[in-house]
Amino acid sequence: MDSLNMTDELVTFLTDxxxxxxxxxxDENILKAPTVYDGYSPPKKNVRRGEDDTEQDDYPFVIVRFLFEKDNLKDENVMKFRFVIGTYSKDERQGWRETLDVMNHIKFALKEVVSVGPGLLTGEIESALFEEQPKPLWHGVMEVDFATPPVQLDRSVLGDDFNY
Structure with a gap:
């Protein structure tokens, strides 16, 4: 399992x-599920060129971002991912609750299945709301680790002189 495939597995899992x-x-008349993106959110429209401002139309969202991978080459491979969560609420006092609700849904879903694709949830699930919030936009972040099967080397290609 490589990090690109694991990212795609997480996007599918979180979307579902x-x-x-x-x-x-x-638009106060529209409620919707968070859109899940891989890596980064799509580019914003350019208001100066007459395009509509879509900054707040992208909310709510979850971004699945690969952070790093530790592969000890023998028997263990761990990938760390960050989930960036964004919600929209005009409630200046309680708007943070929408973001925390999404984070709780993600945490409960991960703990229920324990694995996503070939990745096994390991370590801790870390969650935090940003201290400063650009209201009415609210943001939080989660970090999770997954143990994945290590990539196996084809020793026949390496030759007899290769030694661990």
């Missing part, structure tokens, strides 16, 4: 796990 949640958007 969050499909039933309905959260506010900039």
């Amino acid at each position: 796990s969050l499909a039933d949640i309905r959260l506010p958007t900039k």
